[in-house]
Amino acid sequence: MSEDAELVRECLAGDADALRAFVQRFQSAVFGLCFRMLAHREDAEDVAQEVFLRAFRSLKQWDAARPLAPWLLAIAVNRCRTWLSNRARRALPAEFAGDVADPTVGLPRLDLAEELQLALERLREEYRLCFVLHHVNELNLAEIAEVTGSPIGTIKTWLRRARLELADHLQRRSIVPQVNHELH
């Protein structure tokens, strides 16, 4: 029996320590995804908690032949999408939203991580999701395809577009240093 299957079996048996181990094992991956997708720490904590609760409720449905992490991340992706959708529904009125159509204009320069997060928030949700799953959760294209339920070719395209748009955004923000990096 795999390590994942053993952990799930103990959780289903009602072992509180196993549930704790479950959370501790996956919380950084789940929270990291939520944090980078939602760009808000408290929202990310709420969603991450909800992900674990949903996972606990659905543990019996997990296919022991498949790895646990992508299954859990798929729940996280769905919860993040729902959260973002709800957030968009509570969006600002159109007349007001016009004032913040491009919030990056006029912003002072930020540190590198903040600049990248700012750029990421400007991406389409699908691009952002692929980028985060690949670069935060370190999933390969096939795993991202499984988590998101999209074809690998589509994931590859989204990931490439995400990188290009991010690179372009950083260029527009004029923070790409004008130095010639040597190719070795």
Place this chain on the structure above:
Amino acid sequence: MNCTEFEDRLHEHFDASRSRGARLGAGASADLAEHAGQCEACRALYERFQFLADCLGVWREQIPEVDLTEAVIAAHRQQSTESGAMLIAQSPAEGGVPKARPARRALALSGSSGSDSRIIRRRALWLAAGSLAAIAAFALLVPRLPRVVQKSVPGPDVAHAHDDRRDSAIAARSDEHVNDRANALDPVFDQAQVAYHDLAQKAAGALDEVAMFVRPLSPGSRPYSEPASEKGTGWIDGLQHQLKPIGRSLDDAFDFLWQAGESADPSKT
């Protein structure tokens, strides 16, 4: 190598460098370097990817550490107690009541959106806006009432001005009539003024409440950053920002409430 092939290879090289934890330039193949040396657009693209890789390295390290374990377990217990099904076997001493239940988590689980402070802030803002609208309506209506009454019912001064030309008995009856009407209307005015004053106070209170919950906004603040009190300009800016959709500035709102409260205060009339 053409430009399309260069871009394909650049993406592959980007991933390979990331997995090795190396800088983007390290280990680039000779044909990649050769094309970048010849094509200005591809070299620019390479420069952008190089910078993106540098940002990515810092960005990945800035995910805060969290420990959700106890919050999740407590929430799971709470949820299971309500639904009657749970994974954790409870000891009799626990009695089905969770030992720890963070308020924010509990709200998130009880069916709300989880962002309770945002909801409270939004409700307070709407309360303030509604109160302002009600006060505006009173401000438009109440000052007109006395003029209407004066037109339809001669006041005591007007009646006395006719004394020279009218019979004193008629003047007395007129005074009596006016006083009756005025006495009948007094409670209406009093009630209106009291209601007006109460509304002004409620609106001011609501604005105070909004101020407590409004997250400071500044051009440089972002929701994932640290509290803006450290870098932003405070809640005043945040409130002004959020009052903008209802067409009021914060100064207008406070001035209006202040004047409304002063003019409607029954103790000063």
